[in-house]
Amino acid sequence: MTSVRYDNATRTYEGTSVPAVDALDLDIGDGELLVLVGPSGSGKSTALRMLAGLEPLDGGSIRIGDRDVSNVRPRDRDIAMVFQNYALYPQLTVADNMGFALKQAGVPKEERRTRVREAARVLDLEPYLDRKPKHLSGGQRQRVAMGRAIVRRPAVYLMDEPLSNLDAKLRVQTRTEVVELQARLGVTTVYVTHDQVEAMTMGHRVAVLKDGVLQQCDTPRKLYHEPLNLFVAGFIGSPAMNLVPVGDERPLRLGGSAIELARPGDAALAEISGAITVGFRPEALQVGEGPLRAKIRTVEDLGSEVFVHLSLEHRGQPLALVSKMMPPFDGEPGDSIGLQIIGATHLFADDGSRVVSTTATLQAASAPAGVASDASPAAP
Amino acid sequence: MNTTLGTRIAPRPLGLSESWRRRLPLLPALVFTILLTQVPFVMSIWYSLTDWKVVPPTPRQFVGLGNYGKLVSDHFFRQAAWTSIELTVVPVLGSILLGTAFALLLDRKFFGQGLVRTLLITPFLLMPVVVGLIWKNQMFHGLYGVINWVIEKLGGTPVEFISRYPTWAIAATLIWQWTPFMMLIILAGLQSQPGDVLEAAKVDGATPFGIFRQLTLGHLRPYMELGILLGTVYLIQVYDQVAVMTGGGPGSTNLPYFVFERSIGGGWDFGRASSYSIVVVIASIIIATVALRVLSGLLKGEEIA
CATH class of the missing domain: 3.40.50.300 (P-loop containing nucleotide triphosphate hydrolases)
Structure with missing residues (x-):
């Protein structure tokens, strides 16, 4: 022993x-x-x-x-x-x-x-x-x-x-x-x-x-x-988890879309204050159909899987995201493409600790999720 | 096409003259060195084949290998050759052992490391004549010597080291002077030993002495051989300490001093003295060749893991 x-x-x-x-x-x-x-x-x-x-x-x-x-x-x-x-x-x-x-x-x-x-x-x-x-x-x-x-x-x-x-x-x-x-x-x-x-x-x-x-x-x-x-979220996994700082505004927004959280997430969100970071793995981000649009930067086709590197405007800054898709995938760099979150989403509090893991979906910019009428993706 | 070919061919003769233009400035020094070293050497060979006494002046006569023939039966020459061997082997072995011991002690971090290292190196920086004088007058002297002072304090009777043990006194002095040199070479060897190998040996259960015996000693072998080679080539021609400390006194005349004695040192027999010096040169060349061959074979076989 x-x-x-x-x-x-x-x-x-x-x-x-x-x-x-x-x-x-x-x-x-x-x-x-x-x-x-x-x-x-x-x-x-x-x-x-x-x-x-x-x-x-x-x-x-x-x-x-x-x-x-x-x-x-x-x-x-x-x-x-x-x-x-x-x-x-x-x-x-x-x-x-x-x-x-x-x-x-x-x-x-x-x-x-x-x-x-x-x-x-x-x-x-x-x-x-x-x-x-x-x-x-x-x-x-x-x-x-x-x-x-x-x-x-x-x-x-x-x-x-x-x-x-x-x-x-x-x-x-x-x-x-x-x-x-x-x-x-x-x-x-x-x-x-x-x-x-x-x-x-x-x-x-x-x-x-x-x-x-x-x-x-x-x-x-x-x-x-x-x-x-x-x-740990950023270190483990390749490519790394998408980590999006969303600030302290509610509801949470990615680019011009509101993020709607499912069951345990919404309650947990109500309890925390301060700046929040949203994390979701490449396989939880699907490109093709979706309420939010982003631009393709590069496409890495490994045969068994395809990594799509994307860029979109988020809180006035360009934000890089990665999506893992099953082949075949025919996007070209420069194309504009729709996004949707389909898998586990993690919320991290201001001090870096994970508060809750849940599922989330992106709402269309004009969706009635309490979003202001300002449809600009570069909202402050 | 023609032009490119032309320019491609052109640099060749230019390059030759270019290389000569580079060598030219070196030439005076080279010629000077050859004149200064090789001409006397060739002249020594010539002198060694003649019978040439200056005092009383006699005409120089060609005697062929006659001087070398007499060498074999010359009791004084054999004695000097034996002393030369003693004054080479004892200091080389003594200084390599002491040098290794000091290198092992120095191969670690401690307060005042730089100062201690510098102080330990100083004997090697002194002129050989000064070393001889210091040891003769301040260490070994029968009346004022430090060693005898210590012996007297301990209740012993003073020893006249230089007249009782002339060869050993000179050997001790040479060990003192050459230990730092060996220490530096061995220290370089110790510091080139990879740290993870030593750590692996520690984890594998080896004691410090076991690590030294099984791993470090093998690693140090080429360094020790280098030290022995360089030390031998230098110590075989030691003259200064012999001249200053004993003046060739009882049994301490080595070959270089013997050559001096038989020529400008009072013998004035340049023919025979030249033959002695040629023998020393040949012996040095043999030792150096053998040692270098052993060394390079070792470097090829052992190093570069």
Whole structure:
């Protein structure tokens, strides 16, 4: 049983006043694959290095299993780490690289060789065991780094952007292999990445960090459909969610159209004051028929889906929106086209937190939804 | 079409004269250097094939390889050659060991790091003659030497280091002067070791000493070899410390000092002295060639991971 627990863990680098990781609380279950994701500088790597013991804690504690490891040296933590640049030992052969940790632990030579062979077979590295790392390709080096970790059978795996140096195709393929391997071994794993697609596809749960602060930690599905705040809403999903600041006027308006909210939304709206941001995902925005008209900027046809980038006048400013449509789609850049919201719509309060998720529809500009007679889309 | 062809062909002869125009300013320096180094060398080879004593003046006579023949049985030459080996091997090994130790101590952040590094480098910046004088008069001296002062304070009896252990005294001085040089090379090696490799080793359970023995030492090998090569080529021709500290005193005459003694230092036997110096040059070339080959083979095989 190896769970990992960050309890109020804080790390402030010397010479800075803002913590790189600020009071992080996180529970990682036994056998779970948890992904830490965030933009650069969000503290995700620092959080991982704190767990590895490569960064000291300035506050709080970290537990692995039942043991408080806050002041335990890296080598006594029973962890294995995969580094972004693999950090292979250049003078040692692949076999010696993979067996290095076992040798340090005093495992007899025979057993070492068996276990290295076993891991090499899993990772298709058997023909390369006698080579030095510099004679390997990038993908093979990455596998050696993985092999070095799995040979050890540690309590926790730590992976710091292990796929970011692979080319795009190999990355997708290796991603699946890592997930399968982790599932087979069933070892608790903490995985750091800046790539939200990697996070969503790999993680049992995903923890989103920003400026050292945990924003939300939940399953990929929950993150996508119920983001806790504006940052998570904008960070998760590609293309990103359409986020429209609508100010504090009521009813809410997108361009010249009023937004009519369905059942829980209208009641919630009545309770909040202040500026509001409306968010809806590209697949919730349909183009073609609709009460509001926008101009097509570009069309990205990926074959299986089409992303239509739109521009419209909203509160006196040009506003960019994205719609995801099923092919075929025949709009051309420059065309004027109708819009309608057909899916989930989220309302975010002034402080960025999500107030309610609901469904909404756009009303025609002249609709009797309490709209002033001024039909100009550039109403103040 | 014709014109473009013409302009395309034209730069060729122009380029040749252009390259010569660039080389021309370098030529005087090159000629000067060749004259200054190669002419005396060729003349030394010629002198080494003659019997030429200046005091008392005798006519110069061509004797072929006669001087070299006598070398083999010359007891003093063999003694000087052995001292040369001692005064090269001991300081090179001593300074590389000490230099590595200091480099390991310096390879971390601490208060006053810049000052400490600068102070540790200063011995290498001193002139060899000054180093010799400092150690002879202020450190090793029987009456006023710091070392003997310490020995006396500790209740021991003073030792006349320079007359009792002349070769070791010179070797100690050379170690003192060459340790900073080795330290700098090893420090550069330590700092070129990727940090994530060391972190990986820490996570993999290696102790600090285990990391040094299994990873760092292998990484430092080419740097150590470079230090040994450069140190050897320089130390094999040390003259200043020998001249200043012992004047070639009991058993401390190395080959360069022996050449001096036999020629302008009082021997005035230029023919035989030249043959000694040619032997030193040949030995240096052999050492340098072998060492360079070993080194380049290592660089090809080991580095650039």
